[in-house]
Amino acid sequence: MNKKATSIILLIFEIIAVISVILITTSTAKAYGSSDAVQRIILAREIQFMINTLAGVPGEAVVLYPYNVSEYSVILNSNSVNVFRPGKVESTRISFRFNLPQSLIAEGSWESSGSYPGTNQPQLCLEKNKQKITLKSCEPAADEATTTEITED
C-alpha cells in the first residue's frame, strides 16, 4: 500500500471518528435537554408528595395539579404511582412507591381528555374522600374565574 493511500484511509477514519463523537454527544445532550424523562420523574414524585400530604389530612380534600401534563398518563394504586407516555408504557414508565395507612386506599388513572374552558390546562385531580384517594379528571369548576385563578398560581 503506498503512502498516499494510507494517509487517505487514516484521514477518513479520523473524520468518521470525529463525526461519530460529535453525533453521540449532541444526541445525548439533546435527549437530556428535552427533559422528557425529568418531567415524568417530577410528575410522579409530585403526585407521590400529594398522596403523602393527603394521607395527613384528617378530612376531605381535593388537589388540582396546576401544570400541563397532557402528554402523560398516570396510574395510581395503593402502593405506587406510575407515569408514562401513552403507547410507550414499558420504555417510558416511571414508578414511585409510597406507604399509606392501612385503612386508606388509593386508586385511579388519568389520561388527558380535555381542558378547562378558556385554558389549555388539563384536569388532573387527586381527591380524598373518607378513606379513599382517587386520581381522576377534575369536574369543571362552577366559577370559571376561580378556576383561572387557581391554575395561574
Added chain:
Amino acid sequence: MNTKGSAFELASKSIFFLIAGIIITMVLLVFFLTLGSYKSNLISIAPEIQTELISLRFTNSQDCFAYQDQSTNRVYPGIIDFTKFNQETINKCYFTDPERGIKEFNFKFKLERSGQEVITNNYFKNENDKLTLFKEVVVRYKGVLSKDRLIIYVQEKI
C-alpha cells in the same frame, strides 16, 4: 529510505490513533458521568421535605396518633391520643415492606416528657439516624391535655 519513512509514518499514526482513542473514550465517559450527575441533581429533593410530608399523618390523621372524638368522629390535628401511641397503631399507620422497606424512610417516635417510644417496622436501633424532626404537640391522656414535644428520628436506606 522511502520504505523506512513510510513505515515510520504508519507507526506514528498508529500511536496517534491509540492515544486519541483513549482520550476520546475518557472524554465520553466524563461527559456521560457529568450528565448523569446533572440529572440526579435536577431531580433530587431534600429528605427533610419528604419526611416532613410523610410525618404530617402522624399527628394529623385518625389512622395514626391523632385524637378522634368517638361521639362526633371529629379529628383533632396536633392532639395525640396517648392510648394510641403504641406499636399496633404505628403498624397500621406506616408499614413498609419487610424486605424492601429498609430502603425507604423509617421512623422512631419519642414523646419528650413521658419518654414513651414507638418505632416503625424497619427502624433499626443500632443504625444512625439521617435526621430528626420536632413537632410541638398536645397529648391527651385520660381526658387531661398536656403540652409535649414529639421527636421523630428518621432513617433512610440503611
